[in-house]
Each structure stands twice: as structure tokens, then as C-alpha cells.
Amino acid sequence: MRIAMIGTGYVGLVSGVCFSDFGHEVVCVDNNPEKIAMLERGEVPIYEPGLEALMAKNVAAGRLSFTGDLAAAVKGAQAVFIAVGTPTRRGDGHADLTYVFAAAEEIARAIEGYTVVVTKSTVPVGTNRQVRQVIRKAAPDADFDVASNPEFLREGAAIDDFMRPDRVVVGVQSARAGEVMNEIYRPLYLREFPILTTDLESAEMIKYAANAFLATKITFINEIAALCERVGADVKKVAAGMGLDGRIGNKFLHAGPGFGGSCFPKDTRALARIGQDHALPMQITETVITVNEEVKRRMIDKVMDLCDGSVNGKTIAVLGVTFKPDTDDMRDAPSLTLIPALVGAGAKVRVTDPQGRHEGEALLPGVHWMEDAYKAVQNADAVVLLTEWNEFRALDLKRMAKRMAKPRMADLRNIYAPKDAKRAGFEAYVGVGRAGFAPDSAESQKEK
DSSP: OEEEEEOOSHHHHHHHHHHHHTTOEEEEEOSOHHHHHHHHTTOOSSOOTTHHHHHHHHHHTTSEEEESOHHHHHTTOSEEEEOOOOOBOTTTOOBOOHHHHHHHHHHHHHOOSSEEEEEOSOOOTTHHHHHHHHHHHHOTTOOEEEEEOOOOOOTTSHHHHHHSOSOEEEEESSHHHHHHHHHHTHHHHHTTOOEEEEOHHHHHHHHHHHHHHHHHHHHHHHHHHHHHHHHTOOHHHHHHHHHTSTTTOSTTOOOSSOOOSSSHHHHHHHHHHHHHHTTOOOHHHHHHHHHHHHHHHHHHHHHHHHTTTOOTTOEEEEEOOSSSSSOOOOTTOTHHHHHHHHHHTTOEEEEEOSSOHHHHHHHSTTOEEOSSHHHHTTTOSEEEEOSOOGGGSSOOHHHHHHHOSSOEEEETTOOSOHHHHHHTTOSEEEOSSSOOBOTTOHHHHHHO
């Protein structure tokens, strides 16, 4: 089957490459000539494990190509996927659908024969019907259907999520469109992965509801973590006990500095706005948004307290700036709240991240980029573990403590046990939702 993928951002590129690996003929389209040139050279503009090799394989097989010519890509395609950005619109929290409708209008002018136009971008409920109106207005005689096919890709694990999904959601209006979508996803159907076919509105809502629920789990455990600190409980043990309940599950119950990335912040804001527009406020989702921002600010206080109330003139090493490991994505990352606050308070901030520098240099002015964690902590007054990259999970804590001017750790991902930090020579440790220890505390003196 011939597929045109409009947009080579994260969703479009991963989806296009994976569809080509299914055996489909895929043309990926982008209006950025530099990005197309990069892709044609075999270079991937985003960091996603395994993507570059899979892309090269399918280009070599002749199933995958790239172009800036949308009309040429759409002609003869049986399915055209819209995978353009839908950022939060300034001022009102709505998803900005400018790029979606612009793509739909261009597609309309290029359609030849029956075509299913599939919205892969995350869009508010009702958008696919608007896409249909845009296409019908631009091409009254076009033979087409629209479909909704939201993505559920985790950055850092996107290829596996596409090839072995929890589910595929397809919203259609006609049996004919359903047949085309079934053929596209036939390899998954044959391997018995769940494919849920719904109406357009339900498919659109599933995406927002799923992301809002996951964001709620993260925010809930972060609120519990704050209470654990007050009452002396350990949030890791609390989360483990909760997660053993099959009705709850253990995923997304990891206390930390709040959620970020390209999906949860944008999608929760959009869902809250959809509720307001329909006079049915999404009160839980609105609270999640508010609390998540409070969680990020609370991390600033943790670092300040660790440094005796002030970071002015002190050197702080921050390990990890991307919103999660195995991605270079900095969108709404907790680092964008924490690090500017430290710099603004007079700290000399050193940062290291395996993939974050490319975007981070522009987003985090006034910091010093280091090659690795050990260089970052040299003569530092505190180290902050902010992103749980694998290379930060097994650090030589003794080596780190010896290099630091004041061996103090803010472990905002609860990677290390406080006793291990103390044994390694750290004089102070603070985590999230668990007991730490302070310099010269009674407990610390007792252990010495």
C-alpha cells in the first residue's frame, strides 16, 4: 500500500519508518528543505534509539523516501497521514490546529482517486470532521474519507511501542475507510495486537483521556510523596504497595520532579480547555496541571534547603536536562524550571546530559556544559540528579563525593538509597518522598 506521511517530526518520522518496515511504500513529506536534505543523507533529526538503523534499512529496500513535494507524494497514495505539530496556542490553552488545516487543504488539491486522510496528530474532539469540511470545500468532487488514528508512542521506546502496541485506535465513518486502515495495520492484526475501531469522536477522546489519566497518576504519587516527607513514610514503599493492586498497577507511580515532554503538558491543557468550551470543567485535569507546576517549584526549594538556604556563589552540578531518558526532547522539562531558578539565585550551574545539549544550549543560557558526571561535580557544592539516564544509575558515589567541595546530593528521581550515599561519603542527601539526612544531624553523627 502507498502511504504519504505529512510531517517528519517525532510522530511522523517514527510512524513513517515503521509503516515502511511493515512493507508499505511510504513517502515522508516536510516543508523544511534542510530537514529533507538531512533525511536523504541518512541523518535523523531527532534522537530515538534504533530509528536511524531502521530508517536506513527501509530506504535501502526502496520502501521509504523523503520529499518536500506534498502534491507528488499524495498523488496515487491510498492513505495520507497528517502528522504535523499541534502546539498549545498562546493565550487560551487550545491546541493550535493551523498546521493540520493547512495540510488538509494542500492534500485536497492533490488527491487523485479514493484516499483515506488520516489524522495522526493529537487533536481536540471534532477536529476530524473539520478536516473533512476543509477538504470538501477545497475539492468538492474528491473521493475521500477521513479517519482518526492517534499515536501512543513513548519517546525513547517509540519503535517498540509501534511494533508491539498495547492497542491501535482507529476512528472511521465508513466501512470502506475501515478496510483501508485494516490493511495498513494488517501485520499487527496477524500478530493479534488489539485494534480498536470506533467513531471519530471516541478515537479523538481516547488519546486525551489516556494521557490525562497517566498524568494524573504521576501527579497523585508526587502529592503522596510530599505527604510522606511530612509523616515519615517512604514513597517508594508506598508506591510498591499500591502497585501490587491489579486495579492500580505500578506504572507511572514514580515520584519525581513532575511530568514534562511533548504530550502530557500540552494534552492536559487542551483537555481542560475542551471541557471549558463545553461548559463541563475537567476539574481533576485542571488540578493536575496546577499541582504539577507546584511540584517543579518544590524541587527548587529542595536544592535551596540542601545548600543551607542559598545557592548564591555556589557551584551546582545537574545531571540530566531532558524531560526523560533516551530522548533529546526538552519540551516542558523540569530542568527548564529548576536550572533558571538556580542561575537566577546566583548559582554557578554545570550540566551534563547524553543528548540534551543540542536543544539545551539555547534553552538554558548561563550554564556550563560538561562531558560527564564526574567532571560536572568537580569542586561542586551539590549535585542534582534530574533525569534518570542509565549512565546516572550506577555512578561511583565515592569517586563523586571525593571530587566535590561539599558532597551533597539532591536525588530527584530516587535512584540511590540514602544509606548508600552516606556510606559513600556524602554529608547530606535529599530525595522525593523519603527520608534523607542533613549535615551533622543527630542521625548522621550517630552513624559516624
